[in-house]
Amino acid sequence: MLKFSQSDDAKKYIVATESGIIHQMKKASPDKEFIPAPPKDSTCGCSDCNYMKLNSMEKLYNCMKYELPEVTLDETLRKKAEKPIRKMLDISDKLGL
């Protein structure tokens, strides 16, 4: 979507995904207008992933200062989960994605 918004020649776009990506679209194409597609039960005109928006500069700062919270995994589970991700990365590399 980001690549498309850069290469396409229209001036206005309705973007129907999480609204955060519009920041990068505006940065890449400052002369274009990006309108977030409206969700069902809201008048705010944007659609936000509440989980993503839990991140803040303050939490990032504290997290880096104290090195917490840390995400850890059981090694047996990690190894099993690694195989399908490596396979995805290998296929993506081969296809130049």
Next chain:
Amino acid sequence: MKREDLKLKGYIDEPVSDKLDIKNEILKLKKEKNAVILSHFYVKPELQDIADFVGDSLKLSQEAARTKADIIVFVGVHFMAETAKILSPDKKVLLPDLNAGCSLAESAPADKFEEFIKNYPDHIVINYVNTTAALKALSDVVVTSTNAKAIVDSFPEDQKIVFGPDKNLGNYINSITGRNMVLWDGACHVHEEFSVEEIVRLKKNIPKQRFWLIRNVKNQCLLLLIMWDLPHLC
């Protein structure tokens, strides 16, 4: 703050002075600790601007796999930080708030999914990357929305596939590849929220606007996208 409190809250709840130049302090900590900051497209603009890399799940997982930093700070949601840890087990992986989950990942509990795939023993299992590590462990390959079609295409046409957890992305891939993948009934609540009626209204009012959608919104939106892709309607 005590560790027990961290468990309870999911993040470090220490007051940060208004006078602190927080951006500068983050950059200093990053340098001191040899950390890399990976931010997803969906986080707030200031958190994208401070990152070493901003991208989608595929790009960020590629960066997590190749980074030489000692610490990976993932400004995104839990499954993404988990993916970084899976790829870089020797590095410390941090997530600013453990409460940052994913409704899609939560729509596929590993125990229920494991029961589900037992019904399809001759199928391979392809899962969208928005899943827990436990669900990835039950998969043959994972995909992101960027590479989903290409990865499905890399298997022979007669290969039987179970696709999860996002039924919208699965439906879309089925519609463009002519496959008949078995779909797990999961979805992302943000992508389910879009109102087809509202989008039609917006499009009618401003007919010259281009219109496109992420590939895993619900079916009705997908049909609209296909309609509007026709040149005489664009």
